[in-house]
Amino acid sequence: MKRYLTAFILVALVAAALVAAFLLGKHIRTGKAPGERAGDLTVLPQTREVDLYFADLNGQRLSIERREVTGENREDLFARVVEELLRGPTDGSRLRTLPETTQVRTVYFRDGTVWVDFDAAIRDEHPGGTWTEVLSVYSIVNTLVENFPEVDWVQILIEGGQSDTLAGHVDISGPLTSRVQLLSGEWE
Amino acid sequence: MNRRFIRKTGILAIIPVLVFLGAFPAPVNGAGILVRERDPGGSVLGSLDLQPSGMVKLASIMDLFKLRSSMDLMGDRLDVVGQSGSCRLLAGSPLVLSRGLFAVLSTPVRFSGAGLSVPLDFLTKSLPGLTGRFMEMDTANSILTVGNPGTGVFSGEKAEGLTKMASFIQRDQYVPEEVLNPAPKGLSVVVLDPGHGGRSLGAKGSSGTTEKALVLSVAEKLRRRLEENLGIKVILTRTADYFVGLKERAAIANNNNADLFISIHANAAFRREVDGIETYYLSLGSGDAHAMEYARVENEALGLKGGPDDEALLEAILWDMAQTSFISQSRDAAALIQESLVAGLKGNDRGVRQAPLAVLMGARMPAVLAEIGFISNPEQEIKLNRESYQEEVARALYSAIERYHRGLLRGEIQGGRP
Numbered sequence: 001m002k003r004y005l006t007a008f009i010l011v012a013l014v015a016a017a018l019v020a021a022f023l024l025g026k027h028i029r030t031g032k033a034p035g036e037r038a039g040d041l042t043v044l045p046q047t048r049e050v051d052l053y054f055a056d057l058n059g060q061r062l063s064i065e066r067r068e069v070t071g072e073n074r075e076d077l078f079a080r081v082v083e084e085l086l087r088g089p090t091d092g093s094r095l096r097t098l099p100e101t102t103q104v105r106t107v108y109f110r111d112g113t114v115w116v117d118f119d120a121a122i123r124d125e126h127p128g129g130t131w132t133e134v135l136s137v138y139s140i141v142n143t144l145v146e147n148f149p150e151v152d153w154v155q156i157l158i159e160g161g162q163s164d165t166l167a168g169h170v171d172i173s174g175p176l177t178s179r180v181q182l183l184s185g186e187w188e
Numbered sequence: 189m190n191r192r193f194i195r196k197t198g199i200l201a202i203i204p205v206l207v208f209l210g211a212f213p214a215p216v217n218g219a220g221i222l223v224r225e226r227d228p229g230g231s232v233l234g235s236l237d238l239q240p241s242g243m244v245k246l247a248s249i250m251d252l253f254k255l256r257s258s259m260d261l262m263g264d265r266l267d268v269v270g271q272s273g274s275c276r277l278l279a280g281s282p283l284v285l286s287r288g289l290f291a292v293l294s295t296p297v298r299f300s301g302a303g304l305s306v307p308l309d310f311l312t313k314s315l316p317g318l319t320g321r322f323m324e325m326d327t328a329n330s331i332l333t334v335g336n337p338g339t340g341v342f343s344g345e346k347a348e349g350l351t352k353m354a355s356f357i358q359r360d361q362y363v364p365e366e367v368l369n370p371a372p373k374g375l376s377v378v379v380l381d382p383g384h385g386g387r388s389l390g391a392k393g394s395s396g397t398t399e400k401a402l403v404l405s406v407a408e409k410l411r412r413r414l415e416e417n418l419g420i421k422v423i424l425t426r427t428a429d430y431f432v433g434l435k436e437r438a439a440i441a442n443n444n445n446a447d448l449f450i451s452i453h454a455n456a457a458f459r460r461e462v463d464g465i466e467t468y469y470l471s472l473g474s475g476d477a478h479a480m481e482y483a484r485v486e487n488e489a490l491g492l493k494g495g496p497d498d499e500a501l502l503e504a505i506l507w508d509m510a511q512t513s514f515i516s517q518s519r520d521a522a523a524l525i526q527e528s529l530v531a532g533l534k535g536n537d538r539g540v541r542q543a544p545l546a547v548l549m550g551a552r553m554p555a556v557l558a559e560i561g562f563i564s565n566p567e568q569e570i571k572l573n574r575e576s577y578q579e580e581v582a583r584a585l586y587s588a589i590e591r592y593h594r595g596l597l598r599g600e601i602q603g604g605r606p
Contacts, residue, residue: 059457060538095458128391128399129456130468130559134543164434164546168388169453169557171546187471187542 045072050081050147053139053182054088055095059132061185062139063094078114078144078151079107085139097132097139099125105160112152113175114144120159126167133167134187138179145178153177221311223252223332226322233334236311243298243305246277253319264442266304270318277304279442280552284314372599377421378414378589379441381451381547382407383557386431391456393569399454400429402572406560407452409582410589417586418593438510438550448521448592449555450585451547454572456564463565464536467526468557469518470511470549471542510552517554520601525558525588532584533577535561558585 047070056063067084071077082104088096102125105117126136141154153175157163164173181188220235221244237248250257250268257268264279276285279299282292293314295307306314311332312323322335382404384390390399404426411422423444425437432440441449455466511518522540530537548555560581562568571577595601 055458057459059459059462097458127456127458127564129562129564130453130543130545130557131455131466131538131541132457168384168390168434169543169545169547171544171549173546 053142055135062182075107097136115155117157128167130169133170141176142178221330226335246304272320273317374597375447375593377446378448379423379446380407381425381437383453385426391563393563403452410585413586434546442552449551451557453559454563455559463562464538465529466538466559467522469522510550514554521554522556528584528588
């Protein structure tokens with residue numbers, strides 16, 4: 001009897017933890033963490049025309065496609081914009097920069113820095129290649145920094161944690177800022 | 189994780205290796221610095237061994253001032269402890285760290301087989317903090333005058349030559365002085381780094397070729413050519429299919445005093461038609477993120493506490509910046525390699541490029557990364573899989589390294605290590 005009780009309590013605890021994690025995840029995703037200052041939320045919903053940084057067909061440089069994106073608040077808008085990047089370019093004149101199966105887990109903004117947390121697919125499904133990785137990283141960074149004046153830095157996270165690289169080449173351990181020169185295929 | 193790694197190697201792995209340094213007393217001869225007390229008698233404390241290069245053997249300083257030291261496992265950091273304080277010396281760097289402050293010495297600290305040597309200004313910049321005594325150097329007469337105990341200022345900006353760490357991250361102010369130009373000397377140690385390995389597969393071709401297997405095979409072929417034809421010592425960062433961290437790869441090159449570091453990779457793109465050859469060297473400004481983070485920490489704290497976090501962060505910055513003194517040499521090496529690969533393989537020239545590549549950041553020597561071809565291109569994949577083509581790649585890389593070697597010997601290319 002006692003054993004059943006212990007088992008029941010354990011199951012209940014796990015279930016409670018899962019529900020809490022789910023709710024917390026949702027809150028972080030939408031930026032509506034409990035006690036969040038209302039000032040962090042902008043007018044709802046927000047539609048913006050944004051420049052999405054994809055790659056050219058030779059995988060040499062970044063190339064812009066304009067698209068309208070709607071979000072419920074600032075962080076949600078950032079998340080939607082990154083999801084548009086993951087969706088890829090609409091016509092055949094550009095290349096995607098990120099694996100199609102990648103999911104955005106959470107987006108968090110504070111003091112000029114956006115933290116974008118991706119699931120493991122961004123790493124595991126990445127084709128590899130140094131310049132391909134440069135374009136992957138800076139398609140995210142440039143898109144967020146160049147479209148939103150309040151964003152200075154982007155920190156890429158994978159499965160909730162800092163990572164050295166996406167595919168083994170480009171340093172993403174710290175926050176990064178945009179490189180518009182990549183539109184002409186140059187680092188600087 | 190990296191930072192934890194650095195801290196682990198820095199603190200946990202510290203072993204008292206250099207106790208032996210104290211066992212060799214400084215020879216008292218003509219080429220020495222007389223050390224005496226400031227008090228009226230000016231009694232002589234001893235002498236320090238001054239080398240022809242103008243450097244002082246650290247062993248003689250430690251012996252005279254009863255300092256202790258320990259070197260970390262990686263062999264590139266030495267902690268020196270005195271009665272009043274401690275400081276950390278970094279191999280090949282002119283920076284001496286102490287309690288959230290650093291001093292920039294006139295030349296880098298030299299770690300060599302003969303032991304460590306420091307430039308003369310170590311005596312006035314760092315020794316006061318260690319001994320708690322003021323130091324005054326009379327260079328003309330080679331006399332070091334030692335103040336009374338309690339006179340070794342080591343508080344903030346007042347101390348001579350000491351700068352807050354935060355100023356260091358403004359790169360313009362940091363100009364490493366490349367002195368001691370030795371006679372031209374060719375390559376003696378080359379470190380080849382076959383990319384990826386173990387759980388890091390790298391790029392994958394549509395018929396199943398993995399980058400990690402391909403680049404290891406090329407690196408081995410290249411190693412054989414270098415050893416047989418040039419008699420150079422060649423070290424591979426991995427010799428089989430296992431995982432090696434990116435920082436560890438550069439550390440292997442640093443610890444083996446490599447003259448050149450070449451990371452060998454195979455390329456991939458989101459479109460299979462993409463094809464060609466690229467060679468990389470590190471972009472300047474890599475490591476800005478750490479510097480920025482540091483500046484933020486510093487701003488928030490309104491001054492440095494000099495705690496372990498500060499030091500770990502500064503070390504991360506230093507690691508990120510290790511390669512920055514070798515950028516122009518790295519660019520020269522990258523140009524030679526790119527030219528040779530494009531000519532030898534008749535490949536599409538996608539150019540020499542700069543990128544913030546993690547594997548190159550910590551390397552304290554000219555360092556490049558070669559992308560030998562696109563494994564995501566099915567035609568290229570078939571080629572790259574052929575032993576004979578891999579030999580072609582190895583030959584092209586070899587001929588670039590040989591040209592670099594000859595260029596060094598003729599003094600046409602500037603060598604990496606001081």
